[in-house]
Amino acid sequence: MIVVFFIFLVSSYLLFNAIPGNAFSNLLLNPNLPPDAYEKVLQTYGLDKPLFERVQLYVVNFFKGDFGYSYKYYPQTPIELIAERLPRTLMLFSVVNIISFYTGFFVGKVLAWRRGTKSETWITVTSVFSYTVFYPWFALMMLWFFGYKLGWFPIGKFLYPEKWYDAPFDSDIIFAMMIKFVVVISILQFIAYTVSRGIEALSIRRNIRFTSLVLIFIGSYFYWNTGEALARKPYAADIAYHMILPVLVVTIVAFAGTALLTRTTMMEVLKEDYILTARAKGISQKRIRDRHAARTALLPVVTSFIFTIVTIIDGSVLTEQIFSWPGMGQLLLQSVLNEDIPVAMAAFSFVGVFALLAHLIADISYSYLDPRIRIKSQG
Amino acid sequence: MTKDILVVDNLNMHYETLEGNVMAVNNVTFTVKEGESFGLVGESGCGKSSVASTLLQLQSENAIISSGSIKLDNQELVGMSESDLRKVRWNDISIVFQGAMNAWNPVIKIGEQIREAIREHHPNNTKKENTEKISELFKIVGLDDSIMDRYPHELSGGMKQRAIISLALSCDPKIVIADEPTTALDVVIQDQILNEIKKVQKLLGLSLIYISHDIAVIAEMTDNMAVMYAGSIVEKGPTASIFSNPRHAYTKLLLESTPSVVGEKKKLRALDGEPPSLINGLKGCSFSPRCPDPTDACKKGSLEMKLIEIESAHWADQCCVNCG
Ligand SMILES: Nc1ncnc2c1ncn2[C@@H]1O[C@H](COP(=O)(O)OP(=O)(O)O)[C@@H](O)[C@H]1O
Ligand code: SF4
Ligand SMILES: [Mg+2]
Numbered sequence: 001m002i003v004v005f006f007i008f009l010v011s012s013y014l015l016f017n018a019i020p021g022n023a024f025s026n027l028l029l030n031p032n033l034p035p036d037a038y039e040k041v042l043q044t045y046g047l048d049k050p051l052f053e054r055v056q057l058y059v060v061n062f063f064k065g066d067f068g069y070s071y072k073y074y075p076q077t078p079i080e081l082i083a084e085r086l087p088r089t090l091m092l093f094s095v096v097n098i099i100s101f102y103t104g105f106f107v108g109k110v111l112a113w114r115r116g117t118k119s120e121t122w123i124t125v126t127s128v129f130s131y132t133v134f135y136p137w138f139a140l141m142m143l144w145f146f147g148y149k150l151g152w153f154p155i156g157k158f159l160y161p162e163k164w165y166d167a168p169f170d171s172d173i174i175f176a177m178m179i180k181f182v183v184v185i186s187i188l189q190f191i192a193y194t195v196s197r198g199i200e201a202l203s204i205r206r207n208i209r210f211t212s213l214v215l216i217f218i219g220s221y222f223y224w225n226t227g228e229a230l231a232r233k234p235y236a237a238d239i240a241y242h243m244i245l246p247v248l249v250v251t252i253v254a255f256a257g258t259a260l261l262t263r264t265t266m267m268e269v270l271k272e273d274y275i276l277t278a279r280a281k282g283i284s285q286k287r288i289r290d291r292h293a294a295r296t297a298l299l300p301v302v303t304s305f306i307f308t309i310v311t312i313i314d315g316s317v318l319t320e321q322i323f324s325w326p327g328m329g330q331l332l333l334q335s336v337l338n339e340d341i342p343v344a345m346a347a348f349s350f351v352g353v354f355a356l357l358a359h360l361i362a363d364i365s366y367s368y369l370d371p372r373i374r375i376k377s378q379g
Numbered sequence: 380m381t382k383d384i385l386v387v388d389n390l391n392m393h394y395e396t397l398e399g400n401v402m403a404v405n406n407v408t409f410t411v412k413e414g415e416s417f418g419l420v421g422e423s424g425c426g427k428s429s430v431a432s433t434l435l436q437l438q439s440e441n442a443i444i445s446s447g448s449i450k451l452d453n454q455e456l457v458g459m460s461e462s463d464l465r466k467v468r469w470n471d472i473s474i475v476f477q478g479a480m481n482a483w484n485p486v487i488k489i490g491e492q493i494r495e496a497i498r499e500h501h502p503n504n505t506k507k508e509n510t511e512k513i514s515e516l517f518k519i520v521g522l523d524d525s526i527m528d529r530y531p532h533e534l535s536g537g538m539k540q541r542a543i544i545s546l547a548l549s550c551d552p553k554i555v556i557a558d559e560p561t562t563a564l565d566v567v568i569q570d571q572i573l574n575e576i577k578k579v580q581k582l583l584g585l586s587l588i589y590i591s592h593d594i595a596v597i598a599e600m601t602d603n604m605a606v607m608y609a610g611s612i613v614e615k616g617p618t619a620s621i622f623s624n625p626r627h628a629y630t631k632l633l634l635e636s637t638p639s640v641v642g643e644k645k646k647l648r649a650l651d652g653e654p655p656s657l658i659n660g661l662k663g664c665s666f667s668p669r670c671p672d673p674t675d676a677c678k679k680g681s682l683e684m685k686l687i688e689i690e691s692a693h694w695a696d697q698c699c700v701n702c703g
Contacts, residue, residue, distance in 0.1 A: 273481035282468035
């Protein structure tokens with residue numbers, strides 16, 4: 001893992017270094033550069049040193065968290081810029097990932113269960129379409145249709161500036177708050193789920209889960225209608241509103257792969273002997289589907305989903321550009337276009353860290369899901 | 380007089396395939412009494428598993444039951460609604476499927492998979508009650524309680540099979556079907572499992588249908604038995620009576636081709652040829668193409684297959700009784 005990351009760092013440095021005209025030294029030729037900045041740039045990047053030493057310096061600086069300064073927004077550092085953009089990207093893409101995974105998995109599950117019916121054929125055809133469709137075209141079409149034709153969703157703006165003009169908070173505070181809110185809710189529901197697992201009677205178990213869901217709803221209603229959160233509510237709502245279309249579009253594109261794969265693996269699993277045994281036990285079809293078939297079919301789906309996550313992250317450059325979402329992807333694109341090398345490199349590295357983290361999380365959840373692997377990794 | 384637990388009457392079932400209908404179960408009639416062990420024997424492909432899955436109404440989707448009845452403790456199962464069947468399954472009739480090694484879901488703990496069955500049929504049990512029940516069953520089949528928290532892949536073949544037996548017993552069914560429960564195991568373990576099943580059957584007074592292609596095992600395990608050939612029962616009766624006085628040519632050959640059953644050293648007669656294809660059914664005696672000495676009447680296929688009682692409770696196919 002660390003080795004992979006190291007290789008990633010070095011090669012990304014070399015790539016940037018290979019930009020025609022060498023962006024690093026180009027900068028030094030810029031006559032508008034203040035002299036103290038000139039010194040700083042020279043020092044941070046060791047531009048007067050040979051290549052090998054420069055790479056070394058870069059890697060060391062990376063781990064120190066020192067990326068130098070933005071050329072364009074001097075004296076802001078890349079870290080500061082990223083800190084501003086990262087929550088937005090995180091918010092958008094964690095929501096997209098979760099929604100697309102669940103819808104994909106659910107749709108695939110139902111498809112496999114209903115094989116041979118008309119609805120199965122239609123949904124499968126639709127999924128194949130959205131799986132293979134050319135993404136930028138599709139996104140623009142959606143934007144045109146919902147944003148321009150129907151006028152349901154905003155175009156070309158990340159937030160309504162009128163609203164935020166005299167806002168007492170920074171949008172990032174709201175973002176952080178929304179992320180926290182979502183995380184807390186997930187944890188609560190997870191706790192309710194885990195606790196109720198120990199209860200033997202299925203009806204009581206179901207009731208507990210349902211009640212906890214209702215309680216969480218009531219709880220969040222109160223949360224958003226009291227104190228600090230109440231004041232922030234309209235702003236949060238504005239953010240949520242602006243998220244709908246991008247989330248919808250990316251989900252439509254991303255869920256299909258998961259759905260189709262789930263369908264295939266489910267159909268395989270349904271042929272297994274333990275499914276027949278489960279039926280012989282008198283267990284209901286729905287429970288067999290959800291607990292026996294879907295649970296096992298989940299494994300390959302999770303594996304492939306890791307790769308989807310990575311493509312979604314890569315695709316963030318495109319998505320954010322199309323939907324005017326000022327996140328990491330846009331930052332990356334703009335900084336490259338502006339030849340703002342330190343920012344570009346920092347953003348690039350962060351996307352790399354993201355991808356690696358996604359892999360790590362997927363690995364961990366995979367070994368949690370598959371007891372056969374769990375044992376191996378322990379022993 | 381002991382009660383009839385399972386009465387199968389004139390059951391006919393076929394599979395619809397692209398090549399035609401596979402007549403897997405033809406006019407099958409038999410009765411299993413309370414507390415008895417009933418054997419079903421025949422070469423592989425003769426329709427034993429088809430009978431077994433039909434008894435639970437779990438036949439594959441392309442299977443059609445064209446006629447017949449299955450009465451489990453006076454309840455008709457053929458045509459019963461799925462929701463009613465769900466209550467009957469495992470609670471009244473349970474099964475150890477052929478290749479039962481794969482009957483465990485690889486990602487769920489053994490204990491939970493047994494508990495799941497009990498929970499379905501006894502929804503008001505507490506967790507403790509269910510655990511005690513499983514522990515009690517584990518004791519009978521010789522498993523340690525710690526197995527409950529294991530995943531299937533952590534168990535040896537024999538252990539899995541023992542656990543399957545306790546799974547089959549978990550809801551105190553009226554009858555248990557064991558379809559070749561030892562096939563995938565190595566010989567030593569096979570023996571252990573056989574003894575285990577026999578012990579459990581005696582101990583609990585279980586009604587059992589034991590299915591095997593090995594007539595020697597049937598001899599050891601059962602009180603009454605039926606011999607199946609090409610989807611039909613060709614001979615049935617008390618195991619002892621069939622072994623001492625086999626009447627159908629197929630049964631005779633089956634006995635002679637099995638070394639351990641007949642005591643004295645006889646020259647083994649090999650069972651030549653393949654069982655016939657069951658597609659689109661057969662006319663006359665289904666065994667005639669492989670029969671060592673068919674009569675003219677057999678060859679013409681003029682006599683219908685039909686079981687007749689030759690001595691008390693011992694039935695055999697009429698044509699064979701008449702010519703052999
Ligand atoms: N789902 C099915 N579709 C078509 N034919 C089947 C199906 N299941 C079994 N058969 C056929 O039915 C016959 C009986 O099979 P089976 O009951 O498994 O025999 P046994 O258990 O005695 O080996 C075989 O010829 C087999 O090929
Ligand atoms: S009826 Fe005739 S052909 Fe059929 S098994 Fe008996 S002797 Fe052989
Ligand atoms: Mg079989």
